[in-house]
Amino acid sequence: MKQDILTLLALTSIGGAAFAGPLHFDFKDPKGVNNAVFKLDAPLEAINGSANGISGMVVFDPADPAATTGTLVVDAKTLMVPNSVMKEHLHGEMWLNTAKHGAITFEAKSLKNVKTSGDTTTANVTGLLTLKGVTKEITAPVKFSYLKDKLGQRVPKMKGDLLVIRSTFSIKRSDFGINPGAPQDKVTDEIELTLSVAGAAPAK
Amino acid sequence: MKIVAWRSSSRRSSSLVKTVNRRFVARTLLIVAFLEAVLVTAYWTAAGANTGWTKNRVEVILLDEVTGLDGRTWENRFVPGVELLAASLLSGVVLITLAITIRKPKTTY
Numbered sequence: 119m120k121q122d123i124l125t126l127l128a129l130t131s132i133g134g135a136a137f138a139g140p141l142h143f144d145f146k147d148p149k150g151v152n153n154a155v156f157k158l159d160a161p162l163e164a165i166n167g168s169a170n171g172i173s174g175m176v177v178f179d180p181a182d183p184a185a186t187t188g189t190l191v192v193d194a195k196t197l198m199v200p201n202s203v204m205k206e207h208l209h210g211e212m213w214l215n216t217a218k219h220g221a222i223t224f225e226a227k228s229l230k231n232v233k234t235s236g237d238t239t240t241a242n243v244t245g246l247l248t249l250k251g252v253t254k255e256i257t258a259p260v261k262f263s264y265l266k267d268k269l270g271q272r273v274p275k276m277k278g279d280l281l282v283i284r285s286t287f288s289i290k291r292s293d294f295g296i297n298p299g300a301p302q303d304k305v306t307d308e309i310e311l312t313l314s315v316a317g318a319a320p321a322k
Numbered sequence: 323m324k325i326v327a328w329r330s331s332s333r334r335s336s337s338l339v340k341t342v343n344r345r346f347v348a349r350t351l352l353i354v355a356f357l358e359a360v361l362v363t364a365y366w367t368a369a370g371a372n373t374g375w376t377k378n379r380v381e382v383i384l385l386d387e388v389t390g391l392d393g394r395t396w397e398n399r400f401v402p403g404v405e406l407l408a409a410s411l412l413s414g415v416v417l418i419t420l421a422i423t424i425r426k427p428k429t430t431y
Contacts, residue, residue, distance in 0.1 A: 151386045151393035162404070163374035168381065168394045198396050200377035263390075271388045282389045316389040 140179035143281040143317030145172055145190060148273065152315040154192045154222075158291075159306040167208070171196030172315050176226070178281050180264050183239040184232040190283075190315065192222040212297045214250055223248045229260075237264045243285070249294040258287035269318050278320035286312045348425035355417035362410035366402050376403035 145152060152172035158165045171193025178186045194216040199205050209216040226245040233240050239262040247256045261284045269278035290307050292298045297305075366372075378400050384393045 149386065149393070150395070151384075151389065151391050153392075153394045155394070166381075170394060198379070198381075200379055200381070200401075201375060202378055265389070268388055272386075280389060282391065314391045316386070316391055 140177045141319040143176045143319045145174040145317040155312040157310040167199040169197040189225045252294045260285040282316045348421040351421035355414040359414040366407045377401040
């Protein structure tokens with residue numbers, strides 16, 4: 119009888135693991151840590167800024183990271199730079215026109231070169247980046263860190279998993295109509311973007 | 323005769339006053355230029371010797387220990403840049419030039 123119960127428990131746990139399936143990670147971070155950083159080279163000093171208005175949903179299966187899909191959204195109005203006048207220009211019509219295009223979105227379509235080691239997966243993600251109303255397909259290197267049962271350490275009294283996503287890639291501002299007339303010796307065409315975000319999948 | 327002598331003496335006295343005033347103004351300008359350059363340079367250095375443009379907010383990075391991510395927030399803080407330093411030094415140069423011009427006596431032939 120005791121052996122039967124143990125067998126049943128073992129089968130249940132194996133079955134549970136096998137059918138755990140993909141987890142839905144919500145990237146609306148209550149701690150406000152999630153951020154997207156941008157960098158443009160310019161004379162004297164590089165223009166650095168960041169945004170922390172991140173949201174979105176990513177479907178990640180720890181057993182099959184290659185099947186990861188999802189969308190991340192950056193609220194363009196949360197973009198900040200060290201100077202108020204520079205911020206006005208950045209949000210203005212010539213640059214990002216945040217009044218009209220308030221969201222910067224990336225929709226992941228597929229993953230290639232997927233390599234998993236422990237809880238860390240690296241891959242090249244291909245998806246659609248929409249910026250200032252222009253959508254382009256881009257491919258970027260991405261690193262996933264799956265932190266099982268770590269949600270409680272961040273949000274007390276909650277159980278669940280965390281997924282950390284890191285990615286650094288470059289785009290051309292002329293591709294997205296971001297002040298294409300600005301001379302490139304004053305501000306480079308290339309924008310370096312770094313995404314550092316963590317999503318939570320509360321246990322059901 | 324007496325009146326002519328008095329007028330001549332008065333003119334010399336007026337010229338002397340003008341020279342003294344010129345020297346006083348020139349010296350004051352030099353002191354102002356020197357103080358401005360020293361104070362602004364000291365302020366710029368104390369505020370972090372920022373070799374970039376002037377900032378009115380600064381990014382503060384806080385590590386999230388669970389995820390290992392760097393959380394970024396912005397703090398309102400004025401940090402003078404090189405353009406402020408350059409403007410102050412330039413105005414110092416202008417004041418010194420003005421002081422030299424004022425102090426220099428007019429030569430008549």
